[in-house]
Amino acid sequence: MPQWYVGVGIAGLAVVTVLARGFFLAPDREIELPAWALQGLRYAPIAALVAVIAPEIVLTNGTLLATWADARIYAVLVATAYFWWRRGILGTILSGTAVLLALKIGLGW
Amino acid sequence: MVAPSLGIAAWGLVTGVAMVKSGMSVAAALAMTLLVYAGSAQLAALPLVVAGAPLWVLWATAFCVNLRFVIYSAHWRKYFGTLPRWQRIVLGYFAVDLSYVYFARRFPEPRPAPEQLPYFCGGALWNWVSWQGASLVGIVLADRIPTQWGLGFAGVLALLGVTYSLLSDRKSWIAAAVAACAAVAAFGLPLKLNIVAGIAAGVAVGLLLDRKFPDAAPERV
Numbered sequence: 044m045p046q047w048y049v050g051v052g053i054a055g056l057a058v059v060t061v062l063a064r065g066f067f068l069a070p071d072r073e074i075e076l077p078a079w080a081l082q083g084l085r086y087a088p089i090a091a092l093v094a095v096i097a098p099e100i101v102l103t104n105g106t107l108l109a110t111w112a113d114a115r116i117y118a119v120l121v122a123t124a125y126f127w128w129r130r131g132i133l134g135t136i137l138s139g140t141a142v143l144l145a146l147k148i149g150l151g152w
Numbered sequence: 153m154v155a156p157s158l159g160i161a162a163w164g165l166v167t168g169v170a171m172v173k174s175g176m177s178v179a180a181a182l183a184m185t186l187l188v189y190a191g192s193a194q195l196a197a198l199p200l201v202v203a204g205a206p207l208w209v210l211w212a213t214a215f216c217v218n219l220r221f222v223i224y225s226a227h228w229r230k231y232f233g234t235l236p237r238w239q240r241i242v243l244g245y246f247a248v249d250l251s252y253v254y255f256a257r258r259f260p261e262p263r264p265a266p267e268q269l270p271y272f273c274g275g276a277l278w279n280w281v282s283w284q285g286a287s288l289v290g291i292v293l294a295d296r297i298p299t300q301w302g303l304g305f306a307g308v309l310a311l312l313g314v315t316y317s318l319l320s321d322r323k324s325w326i327a328a329a330v331a332a333c334a335a336v337a338a339f340g341l342p343l344k345l346n347i348v349a350g351i352a353a354g355v356a357v358g359l360l361l362d363r364k365f366p367d368a369a370p371e372r373v
Contacts, residue, residue, distance in 0.1 A: 044201065049180045052201055055211045056194070057187040063218035065244030067226040071237065082362055083355050084219050089324055090331035090354025091216035092315045094347045095196045097332035098339055099308045105339055115305060122309050123316070132313035133159050136166055139309035147302050 114146035160250065160279060161286035163310065167191050168290020170307030173299060174198040178291055185287040189245070189280075192314055193217045195307040205344035213347050224252045230262035231255075232269075246276040248283075323365065327358035 067074055100119055101108055108116065122139030126132070146152045164185075171181035171194065188194050193214040200210045225244060232243055254275055259268055297303055319325055331354025338346035 044175065044204065048204065048207075049176065049201060050183075052197070052207055052210055053180065053184050053187060055207055056184070056190075056197055056214050059193065059211050059214045059218060060188055060190045060221075061241065061245050063190075063215060063221040063225075064247050065225055065241050066222040068228045068232065068244045068247075069225075069237065069241045073229070079359065082359060084223060086324065086327045086355045086358030087216045087351065088219050089315060089318045089328050090351045090358070091213050091347070092192070092196060092311050092318070093328045093331040093354065094335035094350025095199060095213065095217075096308050096311050096315065097335050097350070098346065099199055099305075100312075101336055102339060107336075114302065118305065118309060119312065122312055126313055126316045130317075132310070132317060133162050135313035135316070136162070136306060136310045139312070140166075140303070140306045143305055143309075144301060144303075147300065 112150075112152050114143050114150075114152040117146060118143035157250075157278060157282040160282045163191055164283040164286030165290040165293075166306045166310050167194055168287040168292075169294040169297070170195060170198060170290075170304050170310075172291055172294035173297070173302075173304035174202050174307070176201065178295060181291045181294075182288070185284060185291070189248075189283070190214070190218060190221075191283070192311060195311050198304070198307060200344055200347065203344050205347070209344050209348060213351070216351055220249070221247070227252070227256070227262070231259065231264055232272075234264055235269075243272065243276075246280065247272075248276070248279055250279050251275050323358060323361040326361060327354045330354050330357045 100115055103109070103113075118139040121142045122135045125138040126135040168181065168185065171184060172178060176184070176198070184194055184197075188197075196217045197210055197214055200213060224247060228244065228247055232240055235243070251272060255268075255272060258271060259265065294303070315328065319328060331350040334353035335346050335350030338349040340346075341349065
């Protein structure tokens with residue numbers, strides 16, 4: 044991670060925040076978006092989140108999980124079960140992290 | 153505002169820890185939380201930064217994760233559209249999810265009123281303090297936690313929860329499944345382009361499904 048890359052990356056992410064949060068608010072004249080773009084707005088956040096996390100969960104250095112002795116599997120299963128039971132994001136994070144830590148520290152997975 | 157700000161604080165703590173445990177320096181993590189101020193986008197950016205993805209992929213991914221704010225901004229315009237431009241930009245920057253939820257509940261009528269600005273500023277300040285305070289604690293703590301504990305993965309679990317909360321109907325499930333498969337299958341692509349492939353595939357399938365099976369009562373954004 045070269046320093047300039049991280050620095051420019053973070054500065055750009057800050058600009059992205061300003062752009063997204065002010066998208067329709069900041070311009071002086073109202074912006075009209077085509078209907079398909081508005082519809083795409085519904086799926087893009089889900090697609091982006093899933094595209095980022097799915098490889099983080101099922102891949103290790105670019106290959107699919109080869110062993111069941113991987114704390115991530117059980118952390119994700121428990122977090123998933125918690126979410127659909129209680130629907131709370133906070134509990135989802137906490138339950139999954141508890142399982143992750145127990146397996147990593149307890150069993151060295 | 154106390155109960156939800158506990159949630160914000162916990163989320164900020166996880167983000168602070170995950171930033172440092174992904175390998176980012178403490179200085180970079182501090183800059184990120186203070187400047188970017190967008191939890192999901194920060195967490196989604198981490199694997200990309202670590203992999204050295206091209207900047208446009210990093211920024212485009214963050215923008216997609218932030219698209220909900222684009223939708224909120226159309227609503228904010230109805231309340232604050234008459235303010236000077238620089239105020240609108242500053243106000244937009246501090247308008248996070250909770251501000252939107254509480255504001256829409258308190259002022260259901262979409263027209264300007266004098267008490268709206270102080271209400272907004274109070275909530276936004278409270279949210280900022282809860283988030284940044286917890287995030288700073290997370291950054292400092294993470295520096296002392298062993299890396300083998302794998303706590304960076306808590307960031308992925310947080311995003312998992314956010315994703316589940318966005319899955320509303322069958323079409324969004326299918327779009328998500330397609331995006332996941334595409335991002336994993338295309339992992340061999342250079343420059344982290346598998347993320348772009350996943351987003352494109354998910355959105356394309358979503359739009360196709362919308363065309364084939366339109367909602368009974370179409371939503372207006």
